[in-house]
Amino acid sequence: MATLAPTTPWTAGAKDDYRVCNVTTLKVDMHTERLIIANAVMAVVTLVLGGLFALLIALTRWQAIHLLDATWFYRLLTLHGIDMLVAWIVFFEMAGLHFGSTALLNARHAAPKLAWFGWILMTIGGLMVNGVVLFDAKSIVMFSAYVPLKAHPLFYLSYILFAVGALIQVITFFINIVVAKREGKVPGSLPLAVFGLMTAAILAVYTLLEGAAAVVPAFFWSLGWMQNYDPGIYRNFFWGFGHPAQQVNLAAMVSIWYMLAQMTVGIRPVNEKFSRLAFILYLFFINLGSAHHLLVDPGLSFAWKAVNTSYAMYLAVLGSMMHAFSIPAAMEIALRAKGFTKGLFGWLRNAPWGEPGFSGMVMSMILFGWVGGVTGVTIGTEQINMLAHNTLRLPGHFHATVVGGTTTAFMAFTYYVIPLIFRKELKLKSWAKWQPYVYGFGSLLVSLGMITSGLQGVSRRNWDITFAGVVPGTVDLTLAIFGIGALIAVTGGIMYVTIVLVSILTGPRVEPTQMLLLTGTHNPLLESTKLTDRDMELPKNQPKGTLVLVFAFLAWFAIYYLTNWWLLGRTWFIR
Amino acid sequence: MLAPERIWWKPLGRLEKTWLTVAFVWCIFLTLMMPLWYFMGKQNVPTETYKISGADFSAKVNAFVDQYKVGEETLNGVTFPVVAPPAGSDVYLRASAWQWYPILQLEVGKTYRLHLSSMDLQHGFSLQPVNINLQVLPGYDYVATIVPTSTGDFTVVCNEFCSLGHHTMVGKIIVK
Ligand code: HEM
Ligand SMILES: [Cu+2]
Ligand SMILES: [Cu+2]
Numbered sequence: 001m002a003t004l005a006p007t008t009p010w011t012a013g014a015k016d017d018y019r020v021c022n023v024t025t026l027k028v029d030m031h032t033e034r035l036i037i038a039n040a041v042m043a044v045v046t047l048v049l050g051g052l053f054a055l056l057i058a059l060t061r062w063q064a065i066h067l068l069d070a071t072w073f074y075r076l077l078t079l080h081g082i083d084m085l086v087a088w089i090v091f092f093e094m095a096g097l098h099f100g101s102t103a104l105l106n107a108r109h110a111a112p113k114l115a116w117f118g119w120i121l122m123t124i125g126g127l128m129v130n131g132v133v134l135f136d137a138k139s140i141v142m143f144s145a146y147v148p149l150k151a152h153p154l155f156y157l158s159y160i161l162f163a164v165g166a167l168i169q170v171i172t173f174f175i176n177i178v179v180a181k182r183e184g185k186v187p188g189s190l191p192l193a194v195f196g197l198m199t200a201a202i203l204a205v206y207t208l209l210e211g212a213a214a215v216v217p218a219f220f221w222s223l224g225w226m227q228n229y230d231p232g233i234y235r236n237f238f239w240g241f242g243h244p245a246q247q248v249n250l251a252a253m254v255s256i257w258y259m260l261a262q263m264t265v266g267i268r269p270v271n272e273k274f275s276r277l278a279f280i281l282y283l284f285f286i287n288l289g290s291a292h293h294l295l296v297d298p299g300l301s302f303a304w305k306a307v308n309t310s311y312a313m314y315l316a317v318l319g320s321m322m323h324a325f326s327i328p329a330a331m332e333i334a335l336r337a338k339g340f341t342k343g344l345f346g347w348l349r350n351a352p353w354g355e356p357g358f359s360g361m362v363m364s365m366i367l368f369g370w371v372g373g374v375t376g377v378t379i380g381t382e383q384i385n386m387l388a389h390n391t392l393r394l395p396g397h398f399h400a401t402v403v404g405g406t407t408t409a410f411m412a413f414t415y416y417v418i419p420l421i422f423r424k425e426l427k428l429k430s431w432a433k434w435q436p437y438v439y440g441f442g443s444l445l446v447s448l449g450m451i452t453s454g455l456q457g458v459s460r461r462n463w464d465i466t467f468a469g470v471v472p473g474t475v476d477l478t479l480a481i482f483g484i485g486a487l488i489a490v491t492g493g494i495m496y497v498t499i500v501l502v503s504i505l506t507g508p509r510v511e512p513t514q515m516l517l518l519t520g521t522h523n524p525l526l527e528s529t530k531l532t533d534r535d536m537e538l539p540k541n542q543p544k545g546t547l548v549l550v551f552a553f554l555a556w557f558a559i560y561y562l563t564n565w566w567l568l569g570r571t572w573f574i575r
Numbered sequence: 576m577l578a579p580e581r582i583w584w585k586p587l588g589r590l591e592k593t594w595l596t597v598a599f600v601w602c603i604f605l606t607l608m609m610p611l612w613y614f615m616g617k618q619n620v621p622t623e624t625y626k627i628s629g630a631d632f633s634a635k636v637n638a639f640v641d642q643y644k645v646g647e648e649t650l651n652g653v654t655f656p657v658v659a660p661p662a663g664s665d666v667y668l669r670a671s672a673w674q675w676y677p678i679l680q681l682e683v684g685k686t687y688r689l690h691l692s693s694m695d696l697q698h699g700f701s702l703q704p705v706n707i708n709l710q711v712l713p714g715y716d717y718v719a720t721i722v723p724t725s726t727g728d729f730t731v732v733c734n735e736f737c738s739l740g741h742h743t744m745v746g747k748i749i750v751k
Contacts, residue, residue: 071739142736146697148713149738231697231712274591297710298624298717305620306609314602321598325591382609383619389708390699390734457703459734463742470703470730547590554601565608572705573617573722
């Protein structure tokens, strides 16, 4: 791609091959820049594939349209899961890790060659799995590939290549941090965002190792080197990988929330200890979450399921609830300190709603917390899971977390990566202003449509629910909500991809000059450093509005959660 | 994003403390609900499980069908035996791509020990419109002690992807 040619010559190994960003005042190592670009490009490529498949399968599940035949539906569903959940998100996170471990520390990339090797493995794995599933009907096994459903050996090999590649790139994150520390680039503690990314990186190592434990035997088994592979054990290992992988996404997304809040509103974390503690709760308690997916499996005791799913007393949930307070609170204080102190929500009215980094972050927080989090904790409750397991409520939940939440946040962040890292002017700015709303609203309808269909018993991963002859007429309505939401969300996705492509493929390379894209020339990032302790502590700057918001959230959470117990109590007795 | 001040270990503010306490209490409540329901609730996830080979399970299913068969019924072009076991007995439902075998006929308010297992792939037992969902694995005999509390014809949908005919895998339970 000619337009991406570096401006500084490639001198591998040179210690000071960097540029200074005049917006953030950060030093950017040219190796880092190229690695971020490579990972971001693959992320967008896989997002385009996954998004195309999303449109086609959504129009199939919308029973009134029922576009594809069964085989193509299951084939593209398999690829949608892989391209979105695995490829798009992980490639984007790799870009984030390179950024966090070098630019945010003013440090160099200490292992670019190793990182490139990882990127190549990931790219081969990601593209290969698409080929295998497209051309080999036996490999239509869904991304979870539950044993004893047997795919082509190359299917498992692609997974292994991708995972090893990811592991290698994650390892360069740690190498960078260690080298930066040793070279004196980090005099005190790591910045909060890097701390959060480090949580993600540690979780990623653990996750990828457990993934290997599930997939490597499956690879041997598909080659006939291993006779039996117990499906229960496979599920345990697979979700030991699959669920913590979502916590990697979570930690990365929350770090991006902190960054976007600082870049667009100029926050200073209210209490570093509080926020860091919340990340540490993720680290220690979230790994127990694989049980989520095994709650109605045979062979496991109540105690095992309940302890594991309760995250040792929901302490990871507590972590998220802490962030849910600390980020809006920090924004409230920063905005109040600018003089928007009227009433409980005057600061909210005066927030930069036209700035995609802000609106995208808010959309992401609302969808993630109010929809994804609440439904997730509810269906992850041992007994309630019986009502929800493998119904559309499941994809309804994770389309709120990973689509409305993570993807919206990543998209919003991209708009700043384009000027700051790609060093291209952001084009189609007015589209960028609306894109978070379009995409967020579409995702909301997708989620709600799926959840309400699932509540009526419609199962997930099912080409034609009318076979069963039991779906009530109201399902037509809820599936229509879902289908319309899908069209809107896909429109938002197309807007995003168009903005990104037009920006990076046209126009000359320009040095960035300002932080905000649409809402002014001031630089909130630098302003944030000027918030004094006094600003933070002034009574009129206290985050009372946020406290009201989080209590409203808790009320909604309680209503949804208790309603589900009530629903459970009305069904057949079972033990 | 930027490096923190050197000393960031500071006491929490009043609002933070409030929220942290409330959130923590809520988390404890979430945790306690599960054991509470386990001892008091009527709907709990079955845990009784035995390892069993497909052939052994199939033999039990056949013996069960021979013993309690009361008729036949056609479902999606295939004829299935209708089996009416006595209350309190062991009841078998066999999953294989893409059938639930046989059709069961139960009595409302009576207790049954429902055995679920698969002959081949993973399947999903999804009883509709009651909406009870359980995972069915090959090699495992999963025993659910159930009491139907409503009458009518119920459909057993397969809700775990079990290869290309997955959506055609539909069974039936009749409750009188
Ligand atoms: C444009 C927005 C999107 C739409 C309309 C959409 C639509 C769908 C549909 C219709 C399904 C199949 C549900 C079923 O039958 O079980 C699905 C599954 C799924 N989607 Fe999306 N999706 C979108 C975006 C995403 C994104 C961004 C991600 C991940 C980051 C994602 C991850 C998944 C996963 C993991 C599955 C489950 C696949 C499986 O069951 O094996 N989706 N999506
Ligand atoms: Cu099945
Ligand atoms: Cu199935």
